[in-house]
Structure formats: structure tokens, C-alpha cells
Amino acid sequence: MTLDHGDPGDAPAIPLPTAPLANEARPSPAEEARTIAAGTNTGTLASLTADGAPWASFITYGLLDGAPVLSVSRLAEHGRNLAADPRASIAIVTPDIPADPLAGTRITLAGFVxxxxxAEAEAARAAHLTAIPAAKYYIDYSDFTLWVLRIERVR
Incomplete structure (x- = not known):
């Protein structure tokens, strides 16, 4: 017997409900993604090193009109990576992780910073500080830069 996740096109198969639905109205995938991103303020940033290797690091973020706002030091490897190559993604996992972490709710936001x-810089700064109040101690240091992730793809 061969076990398979679904079709070879990487599209998830959605099973039919096992019982009548109490409320057939469901948020759109975009609204579900916005809800997940707004439910926490931490994630894993994936950036590219100078030689093109992937680099993952823990980050905090605020949201500006749904776009993650990062405050990143150029002393950190991911800060230097973003300055050299703006392609990035952030994996976000909801804080209420079930016993099977792969059964939890998560999204990946991909695009460029x-x-x-x-005015957007001021709004981005305010959004980051609202989400991460402790950033007030370092956000204005000369080695820190604000970045906004311009989302091109959501998974």
C-alpha cells in the first residue's frame, strides 16, 4: 500500500465535512492569514546569505496594514542579509501549539523587505513599538533598521 499526501500539484485535498456545518460561512484564506499574523508577534525569518545560503532566525514584528514590520540590527546576520538581498519570508505559528505541532495553525509570508x-516610516515605527514595547530600548540605535515585508505570497 502506498501512502500519499494528495495530488502531485502540492494542493491540499480538503475532506468533506463529517457532520452538517453549524455555520457554513468561513473566513477567506486571506482573513485567516491576517488573523494568524495578528495573533502573535514572533516568527522565524528566512533570509539569504551573501553566498545564497538560507538563514533562519527568530524575530519579532508589528503589523502595519497587515504587513510585518521588523526592527533589525545590521550587527545580526539576518540584518546584513536583508540589506544585501531583500528576498525574505516569515513563518508564523500560533502560540497555542497542539500536542502534534504539525497539526497547529501556521502561515508563511513571502516577499521582499x-x-x-x-509618513510610512513613522507609522511602521509606531506599529512595531505597539507590538513590541521593549523595542523602545533599542529601536533608535544607529545599527537598527526598520523593514516592512511586502508580501507577494502566502502559504
Whole structure:
């Protein structure tokens, strides 16, 4: 017997309900993703090193109109990575992890980072500080940069 996850196109198979649904209205996938991202303020950032190798690191973020705002030091490897190559993704896992972690709710937001300017920079700073109050101790250090992840793909 061969076990398989589903079709070879990487699309999840959604089983039919086992009982009548009490409420057939369900949030859209975009709303579910926004809810997951808003439910925590930590994630795993994936960036690329100078030689193209993947680098994963723990980060904190705030949200500005649904886009993660990072405050990153260029002293950290991921800070140097983002400055050299803006491609990045953030894996976010809900804090209520079940006994089987793979059964938990999670998303990956992929795209590229940009430094906000003008009014957006002020709004990004405020969003990050609202989510991470302790950032007030380091956000203005000269080695820290604000980045906004411009999301191109959600999984």
C-alpha cells in the first residue's frame, strides 16, 4: 500500500465535512492569514546569505496594514542579509501549539523587505513599538533598521 499526501500539484485535498456545518460561512484564506499574523508577534525569518545560503532566525514584528514590520540590527546576520538581498519570508505559528505541532495553525509570508520612508516610516515605527514595547530600548540605535515585508505570497 502506498501512502500519499494528495495530488502531485502540492494542493491540499480538503475532506468533506463529517457532520452538517453549524455555520457554513468561513473566513477567506486571506482573513485567516491576517488573523494568524495578528495573533502573535514572533516568527522565524528566512533570509539569504551573501553566498545564497538560507538563514533562519527568530524575530519579532508589528503589523502595519497587515504587513510585518521588523526592527533589525545590521550587527545580526539576518540584518546584513536583508540589506544585501531583500528576498525574505516569515513563518508564523500560533502560540497555542497542539500536542502534534504539525497539526497547529501556521502561515508563511513571502516577499521582499523595504525600508519605509516618510509618513510610512513613522507609522511602521509606531506599529512595531505597539507590538513590541521593549523595542523602545533599542529601536533608535544607529545599527537598527526598520523593514516592512511586502508580501507577494502566502502559504
Amino acid at each position: 523595504e525600508r519605509p520612508t516618510g
